[in-house]
Structures are given as structure tokens and as C-alpha cells.
Amino acid sequence: MLVRPATPADLPAVLAIVNREIREGVAHFGLREHTLTELEPWLANHPRLPFLVAPGPAGGVLGYARAGRWKDREAYDWATEVGVYVRPDAQGRGVGKALYQVLIPSLVALGYRSIIAGIALPNPASVRLHEAFGMRHLGDFHKVGYKHGQWIDVGYWELTVGEGPPAAISLPSSS
Numbered sequence: 001m002l003v004r005p006a007t008p009a010d011l012p013a014v015l016a017i018v019n020r021e022i023r024e025g026v027a028h029f030g031l032r033e034h035t036l037t038e039l040e041p042w043l044a045n046h047p048r049l050p051f052l053v054a055p056g057p058a059g060g061v062l063g064y065a066r067a068g069r070w071k072d073r074e075a076y077d078w079a080t081e082v083g084v085y086v087r088p089d090a091q092g093r094g095v096g097k098a099l100y101q102v103l104i105p106s107l108v109a110l111g112y113r114s115i116i117a118g119i120a121l122p123n124p125a126s127v128r129l130h131e132a133f134g135m136r137h138l139g140d141f142h143k144v145g146y147k148h149g150q151w152i153d154v155g156y157w158e159l160t161v162g163e164g165p166p167a168a169i170s171l172p173s174s175s
């Protein structure tokens, strides 16, 4: 399955995926739908924070995955939080896995030492996906979200990579 960096033309399809999850799901803790303008920095943050899509065979986007900063302060430069969303009609067909097969090695190549995922629980597909990529369950925060009339726990998974001080890395010159 093809996975490639997102382009401006993908943003409307990505917006539809994330806004559906905001409206109907609990995996995304947003309560207000995003706008296209809010997604543009996701592209601008390339290549340090990859933003990938799996295009559909007939166009559109089946799913996307991206990396964000774990926290803002500079010492956190080598920690990243990942997120992945697949269109409901494409779930369970290997799209999430295909996205992570590109995303996780890209993050390792970028020199990240800690790759973190927060998963609103329960979410067996997401747990399975993250553990398939070597991520280890650290623990859960309880009742940290309230959505659709229920309190939601969030579990944290982590993959740590490498030893010693951060490596000097050369970033790709374009997306």
C-alpha cells in the first residue's frame, strides 16, 4: 500500500477524517471541528514532524498518520507523539499498519529517542497497532477526558530508541 507525505491537495480529505472523529468518536479529544487553516501547519512542520497519508486507489485519502511535539520546551526536542486515523470504511485492512511502517522508521531516522502514543481507552485496534511496532504500555491516566457523556481514560505507550546524546541529523531538504 502506498504511503507518502501529505500535500496541500490532501488536506480536505484529512480534514473530513479528523472532523468525523471529533464529531462521532472518542479517539480524538477535540470537541470543535478543525478548519483547513488549522491543518496547514501540519504540512509546514515537515520534515521534522512527518505527516503521511495513505491515498485510496480511486483517489481521496484512506488514512493519515503524523508526528507532533510531545511538549514545547526545548529539552523535549527528541520526544514525539504520534497519531493515526483511518477512514471507517478502510479500517481493519492494514492501512494503519502501512502508515506506521513508514512513520516509525522515519522518526527513528530523524533521531527521536522517545516515540509516544496516547490512546483513549478502550481501543483494541489501536493498542494492537502500537504494540505491533514495539511500543510498550506505560500506564493509564483516568477520567482525563469527558466526551459524548462519558469519562474517558487515556493509556500511554512508548517506544524508546538509541543510546547516548542526541545525534546530529541532516533533515531532508523538502517534504
Ligand SMILES: CC(C)(COP(=O)(O)OP(=O)(O)OC[C@H]1O[C@@H](n2cnc3c(N)ncnc32)[C@H](O)[C@@H]1OP(=O)(O)O)[C@@H](O)C(=O)NCCC(=O)NCCS
Binding pocket: 021, 027, 083, 084, 085, 086, 087, 090, 091, 092, 093, 094, 095, 096, 097, 098, 117, 118, 119, 120, 123, 124, 125, 126, 128, 129, 132
Ligand atoms: C486504530 C486504527 C488507526 C487502526 O488502523 P487500521 O487500519 O484499522 O488497523 P490495521 O488493519 O492496520 O491493523 C493493525 C493491527 O490491529 C489489529 N486490529 C485491527 N482492527 C482490530 C480490532 N477491531 N480489534 C483488535 N485488533 C484489531 C490488526 O489485526 C493488526 O494487528 P496484527 O498486525 O497483529 O494483525 C484505526 O482503526 C482507526 O483509525 N480507528 C479510529 C481512530 C483511532 O482510534 N485512532 C487511533 C488513535 S490513538
